[in-house]
Amino acid sequence: MNFDIDDEQRNFAQHARKFFSEHAGTAAARALLDEPGEPSPGRELLTELGFSSLTIPEEAGGVGSELLNMALVAEQAGRQLAGPSLATAARVAVLLEGRNDLLEDVATGRIAVAVVDGSPEASAPSMDVTSASHFLALDGDDLILGPGTVSVGEPIDATRGVGTVGMHLAETARVGSAAQWEKAKLVACTILAAEGLGAAERVVELAIEHAKSRETFGRPIGSYQSVKHRIVDDWVAINQLRSLVWWAAWAADHDPGKFPIAASAAKAYCAATFETACETLVHVLGGIGFTWEHDAHLYWRRAKVDRLLLGDETEHLTLVARRSLSNVA
Amino acid sequence: MDFEDTPEQERFRTEVRTFLAEHETELDHGDGAYLEEPGIDRINSLRKTQAVLFDAGLIGLTWPREYGGGDGTNAQQAVVNEELHRARVAGPVGHVGLGMCGPTILAHGSEDQKQRYIRRLLRADDIWCQLFSEPGSGSDLAALRTKAVREGDRWRIQGQKVWTTLAQHSRYGILLARTNPEARKHRGLTMFVIDMAAPGVTVRPLRQMNGHESFNEIFLDDVMIDDAERLGDIDDGWRVALTTLMNERMAVGGGGGEIGIRSDALIAHAAVRLPQLPAERRPLAYEALGRVLVESLAARYTGYRLQTGIEKGASPGPEASAGKLTAVRVAHATADLGLRLLGEDAVFSRSRDGDWRWATSQASVPGIAIAGGTDEVLRNVLGERVLGLPPDKPRSQEPATAKTNDR
Numbered sequence: 001m002n003f004d005i006d007d008e009q010r011n012f013a014q015h016a017r018k019f020f021s022e023h024a025g026t027a028a029a030r031a032l033l034d035e036p037g038e039p040s041p042g043r044e045l046l047t048e049l050g051f052s053s054l055t056i057p058e059e060a061g062g063v064g065s066e067l068l069n070m071a072l073v074a075e076q077a078g079r080q081l082a083g084p085s086l087a088t089a090a091r092v093a094v095l096l097e098g099r100n101d102l103l104e105d106v107a108t109g110r111i112a113v114a115v116v117d118g119s120p121e122a123s124a125p126s127m128d129v130t131s132a133s134h135f136l137a138l139d140g141d142d143l144i145l146g147p148g149t150v151s152v153g154e155p156i157d158a159t160r161g162v163g164t165v166g167m168h169l170a171e172t173a174r175v176g177s178a179a180q181w182e183k184a185k186l187v188a189c190t191i192l193a194a195e196g197l198g199a200a201e202r203v204v205e206l207a208i209e210h211a212k213s214r215e216t217f218g219r220p221i222g223s224y225q226s227v228k229h230r231i232v233d234d235w236v237a238i239n240q241l242r243s244l245v246w247w248a249a250w251a252a253d254h255d256p257g258k259f260p261i262a263a264s265a266a267k268a269y270c271a272a273t274f275e276t277a278c279e280t281l282v283h284v285l286g287g288i289g290f291t292w293e294h295d296a297h298l299y300w301r302r303a304k305v306d307r308l309l310l311g312d313e314t315e316h317l318t319l320v321a322r323r324s325l326s327n328v329a
Numbered sequence: 330m331d332f333e334d335t336p337e338q339e340r341f342r343t344e345v346r347t348f349l350a351e352h353e354t355e356l357d358h359g360d361g362a363y364l365e366e367p368g369i370d371r372i373n374s375l376r377k378t379q380a381v382l383f384d385a386g387l388i389g390l391t392w393p394r395e396y397g398g399g400d401g402t403n404a405q406q407a408v409v410n411e412e413l414h415r416a417r418v419a420g421p422v423g424h425v426g427l428g429m430c431g432p433t434i435l436a437h438g439s440e441d442q443k444q445r446y447i448r449r450l451l452r453a454d455d456i457w458c459q460l461f462s463e464p465g466s467g468s469d470l471a472a473l474r475t476k477a478v479r480e481g482d483r484w485r486i487q488g489q490k491v492w493t494t495l496a497q498h499s500r501y502g503i504l505l506a507r508t509n510p511e512a513r514k515h516r517g518l519t520m521f522v523i524d525m526a527a528p529g530v531t532v533r534p535l536r537q538m539n540g541h542e543s544f545n546e547i548f549l550d551d552v553m554i555d556d557a558e559r560l561g562d563i564d565d566g567w568r569v570a571l572t573t574l575m576n577e578r579m580a581v582g583g584g585g586g587e588i589g590i591r592s593d594a595l596i597a598h599a600a601v602r603l604p605q606l607p608a609e610r611r612p613l614a615y616e617a618l619g620r621v622l623v624e625s626l627a628a629r630y631t632g633y634r635l636q637t638g639i640e641k642g643a644s645p646g647p648e649a650s651a652g653k654l655t656a657v658r659v660a661h662a663t664a665d666l667g668l669r670l671l672g673e674d675a676v677f678s679r680s681r682d683g684d685w686r687w688a689t690s691q692a693s694v695p696g697i698a699i700a701g702g703t704d705e706v707l708r709n710v711l712g713e714r715v716l717g718l719p720p721d722k723p724r725s726q727e728p729a730t731a732k733t734n735d736r
Contacts, residue, residue: 001407001640002331003633068330208716222718229708235716236651243630244623250330265623317619318612321599324622328600 003246009072016076019049024082026295029302032158038131039083039159043112051077052089053107055187060100061107062093067187071194071249078195079202081302083159084114084128085195087310091115091188095136095143095180099173102145113145115184120144120167125153127309130161137167143177146170157301160309186263189310190248193263193270196306197245200238200274203299207231207281214286221284230280237273244269261323268316271307278303334408342408348385349416355381360594360686362420367540367678367689372498375422379453387413388421389451392435397448403640414591425495426450426457430503432576433520437561437569442522446501455500459573460490460523460547467492467699468706470505471514471567475549477506477521484508484521484559486529486552492700496532496545499525503573504554509564518566522558529553539692574702575649588697589660590690592625595667598687602670614670621662628655647714650707657698664690 005013023041032039046052054070056062067090074086092113096102105111114132118124120139129135135148148167155162174180211222211231221227248262255262278300282289289296307313334342349356357371357378365371382388383397390406392398399405421427431450434442449455466472475488486506496502502523509517525532529552534542561569595618603614632652667687674680678688698704712718 001333001404001633001637003630003637004641005330208718211718219722220719222712223721225705225709225721228712228718228721229705231718232708232712232716236654236711237627239648239651240627240631240655243634244627246330246634247626247630250332255332261626264619265626268619269623269627314616317623318615319619320622321615321619324596324618325600325603328596 003243005068005072005246009069012069013072013076016051016073017079019051020076020080020082024077024080026081026298029081029159029298030295036130036152036155036158039081039161041082043084043131044109046084046086046089047107047109052084052086053093054086055090055093056103056107057100060103062103066249067190067252068246068249070191071245074191074194075198075201075245078198078302081159081199081298082195084131084161085192087188087191087195088114088128090191091184092136094184094187095177096173097180102173114161114165115188116148116165116167120148120165120170123148123165123167125162125164128161129163129165132161135165135167135170136173137165137170138177138181139170139172141176141178142172143174143181144170145173155305157305159302160305162305162309182260185310186260187252189267189316190245190252190263192306192310193241193266194245194249196270196274196303197238197241199299199302200234200241200270200277203274203277203281203296204231204234204238206296207234207277207284210285227284231284234273234277234280237269238277241266241269241273261320264311264316264319264323267310268313268320271313271316274303275307338404338408341405342412345387345409345412346416348387349412349418352381352385353416356416357419358417359419360417361590361690362588363424364590364686364690364693365541366685372422375419376453376456378419379421379423382413382418382421383452388427389431389447392431392447392451396435396443397451403636407636407640417591421453422495423450423453423456425459425499426453426455429459429573429576430457430501433503433560433569433573434522436572437520438522439557441557442560446522456495456498458493458496458499458502458525458545460493460496460502460504461570461573462492463489464491468703470570471518473505473507473518475504475506476510477508477519477554479508479556480553482556484554484556486521486523486549486554488549490547490549491535492544493532493547494544494700496525496547497534497542501525503560504549505566505570508566512564515567517564518570519563520560520566520569521554522560523549523552523554524558527552527554537693537696539689539696541693543696575644575646588656589694590663590667590686592622592659592663594686595621595663598667598684599670602672606670606672617666617669621659621666624655624662625659628652628659631655647710650702650710653701654704654707654711657694657704660690660697661694664694 028040050063051073053062054065055067058064070090077086106113112133114128115136116123116126120137129150130152136145146167146169148165150163150165152163211227212220214221244266248266251259251262282296285296288294357374386399387409389398390401394400434446450457463473477484477486502525504521504523505518507517508519529550531548532545534545536542599618606614664687668675668691671680679685713720
């Protein structure tokens, strides 16, 4: 067993880290709250760099990489609150498997695709729809693709591009796609959890920095066990989240039997871990953590929304339980 | 990244699996590493289990061959651990010796000590215990007061130890005692091997809240130890003890192994019990089960990452403390859910159809959260040594309390 990434993957992640720190970040996320628009770095750059087509096969114009590499990039994207989500890109790649013509349109950026949940005519709130030209949805048992009308509400996290969609004039992209739809959703869950991992890790770093330097009653607040232990618990959880994310991402390509449990585990664990880390940060920062000016709420917003996207904690915990029990039977 | 066996590992796995199947009747089994039925003492059959495994080369695989080990790799050991787990073989009864005393002797003992002790320790011919905690020093171990005073080639030991697991069955122990009361508290300690049959050693089992007698209090009245039984240098016992403690945190949860009841036992239990719940309770039970299983998977796969590091040659660092923290949390949640799934019978120590595992585990987990570093001490270790957060208060530079509080 070798449960670690290799040097090439480390370098790749480092490269992604640099890119996202230059082309996304909290300033961009903050600006979106006042002025709606496409999140940074945006679809065009992600397409150009090949990040959004990482899991699209080479013969369809993509990079043909494994999901684990996508997860490593997503972690760095999450750290900078980047958008649109690579979870959407990964989900599209799975849904259009075998439709190389359409995948090529995606890989080259000719169409900007988001996936909508719920009814195609009046979808549930879905991610990355504000920057999309085309939408994928499940209509009965078939996968359909087409344009649609997007309605945007008041977003808690403006980087997620959440809205509802009414599709019209859709064509059938694939017949009998229910199983593929499930798999695509779990792949997206894995990548969303990877983004949450990167964001949560940044959040704990911010909490540690502040706890080391801020003094009260004559000593750093990080020396008080009530503060220290809360931060440690978050750090431990993030370290464990990394294990689940890597495992799920690896299993997507190498262990299809275990993948559904791994993906749901990563998504559920991320929901709680990321949210708790953000709540710790806001609290440890004291009054400044509650201000609009500080970055803390930008991560907090992401956590509060991500935990509900692609199925909440309850949904995924229940899936883990049901799948584990059915393995016994 | 790769979770599959190499062809060589696969061959080895088959060998181990075949052996465990063929010798099933000579081995004890169970649903958790040290989960024992109340009122049943199977220490002798557990010793036999360890001996059978040792004779087959499955215990001490990574230990040096000249002392009875197998000179094997950590990767092979991982295969063995997985197969033992798969076959539900009971955890080795000599776990204190294997996890803590043995590694300490290998690191700090003389050639003569290694020759005399290691092989018998691996085979559970001798059970070992660890005489560290005292009534006045638990988490603050370095404040211990048991004295060792040099008399020629021997040391005279006077003091008291407590929470000593397996002492009543032990032939030997490793003993941390104060040899220099003038020095700062971490500086005046020395480690010894103590013969538990020596005159002046009195062992009194303590009954715990789970009804078992796993640990003991020990009185040491003028016990004489040869200087040749010293482990490491005089007054260097703290450094020696750190070897022990680091191995302990790896042994208890750090390597991703489960403590408490196995998650597959919980799944099997839930498969029977959950469908019997009233319909309106089932959604909550599914969610609760999912939560325990996810925590368990998170801890297990984090252990695999740590294990990979060790297979690549890293030594267990303070990060291993996180594994113990999370393993305890999983054990607690597993016992609690397993018990609640018994429904009305959850108020009994044993359900009416004889299931004692959940109530026993429920009453055992509180001890694991204390043993081998309390949750709070482990969080301090992680916060200060891994995350770089400042200590609670400046560490005392005062000499040890041994002198002023002499008994």
